[in-house]
Amino acid sequence: MSEALNRATRTIREVDLPRMVLDLGELPPEFHGFHASRDGVLDNATMAEQGFSGNSAEGFAALGRIAGFVQEFAAPVPRGEVIPVGYDVAVASVVHLFEDAEGVSRWMEEVFLGQFEANSGQEIHAGQHLLMVERLPFHGFADETAGLRILQSGPQGPVSSTVVDFRVGRLLGVVYLASFGNCERRALVEHLGHALERKIVRVVLGDL
Numbered sequence: 705m706s707e708a709l710n711r712a713t714r715t716i717r718e719v720d721l722p723r724m725v726l727d728l729g730e731l732p733p734e735f736h737g738f739h740a741s742r743d744g745v746l747d748n749a750t751m752a753e754q755g756f757s758g759n760s761a762e763g764f765a766a767l768g769r770i771a772g773f774v775q776e777f778a779a780p781v782p783r784g785e786v787i788p789v790g791y792d793v794a795v796a797s798v799v800h801l802f803e804d805a806e807g808v809s810r811w812m813e814e815v816f817l818g819q820f821e822a823n824s825g826q827e828i829h830a831g832q833h834l835l836m837v838e839r840l841p842f843h844g845f846a847d848e849t850a851g852l853r854i855l856q857s858g859p860q861g862p863v864s865s866t867v868v869d870f871r872v873g874r875l876l877g878v879v880y881l882a883s884f885g886n887c888e889r890r891a892l893v894e895h896l897g898h899a900l901e902r903k904i905v906r907v908v909l910g911d912l
Contacts, residue, residue, distance in 0.1 A: 709846075710805060712908045713873030718745075718801060721773035724875075724904045726797040726896070728777055735795055741778035746798070747771055756819050756828065767815070768807025772800035772876075787860060789885030797900045798878040808871045812850045816869050820852055833857040840866070842894050845901060847871045853888050862886055868897040872904050 728738065748761035748769055776796035782788070802808050817839070824837040833856065840851035847870065854865040866889040867880040879896045881889045 709905065709908065710873040713805075713875050716801060716875065716908060718771045720907060721745075721771065721799050721801060722775075724799040724877075724900075724907050725773055725775035726879075726900055726903065727775070730899060730903070731777070731795065732892070732895070734792070735777060738777035738779055738795065740776075741794065742774060742776040742796070744774065745771060746774055746800070755815075756823055759815075759819075764815075767810050768803035769811060770801045770803065772798055774798045787884045790887045791884040792881060792889070793863065793884055794880075794882040795896070796878075796880055797896070798880075799900075799904060800876040800878070802874045802876065805871060805874050808874060808876045809848060811876060812848065812869050812871070816867075817850055817852065820854060828856075831857075835862060840868075840888070840890055842868045842870070842890070842897065844894065844898055845870045846905075849897075851890070851893075853890075855886055860884070864888065866890055866893045868893050870897060870901060872901060872908065875904055875908075877901055877904055 748764040751764055752759040752761050774796055776794060778794045779792055820837045823834050826834055828834045836855040838853045840853050842849045842851045849870045851868045856863050863882055863884055864887050865880050865882045870877050877900045879893055879900055881893050883889055
């Protein structure tokens with residue numbers, strides 16, 4: 705990543721984050737039947753509450769995280785009683801703002817990779833188990849990346865989440881795709897990640 709782009713992210717504020725996430729019309733055609741299921745600000749208290757046990761808003765702030773914004777879309781309920789393996793159930797993009805680029809790197813290593821791997825095989829919520837965590841390589845991004853495939857138990861069977869994190873200066877972009885069954889959706893998530901990275905850069909450079 706160019707130093708000029710890195711410096712440009714220093715002008716970004718929390719109010720800019722909602723313009724960076726992907727809208728439904730910016731997703732590939734296979735998601736156009738989805739509907740908005742969640743969007744909004746992710747402050748450190750919310751992130752700690754939704755994350756693994758032991759996290760706190762103060763701890764996340766100490767890592768340099770300021771705020772984030774999420775836009776998630778959910779699939780229509782499939783007809784019939786049996787959901788086919790590979791059926792995509794939710795897709796989302798998230799952008800987090802940090803004090804500096806070093807904070808983004810620490811988050812990716814300590815919180816994203818570190819905490820998921822530390823909790824593999826554990827019950828993470830009542831009746832919900834983290835069955836498997838596998839690192840995945842992602843390519844074509846301008847700066848540091850980290851990827852995981854996560855398999856969790858669910859009420860109708862296991863659900864896989866394919867996730868990529870990538871750095872744009874002091875911004876952290878995230879795309880995740882949740883699919884029914886034990887499957888991997890790396891190629892599609894990589895494509896979505898590239899689209900999110902391009903949109904983030906356009907906002908940073910004032911083109912959006």
